[in-house]
Amino acid sequence: MAKYYVNNTAQSNGDHEVHEDGCYWLTLVVSKKDLGFHTNCKSAVTEAKKTYNKSNGCIHCSKECHTS
């Protein structure tokens, strides 16, 4: 289980990126929402979509959940 967060600030394309705790890019996020613990990024993205319809896995830490 890993802890996941979603960026409260959208990317330029409107996506809110979902990061696993410990991701370097997470340290650059100004404001994030705690998504709790998840076994994989897929359920974390599902959780994030309850808040942000356009949520997407981070290409670095959650690549298998990243869609372009």
Ligand SMILES: [Zn+2]
């Ligand atoms: Zn990340």
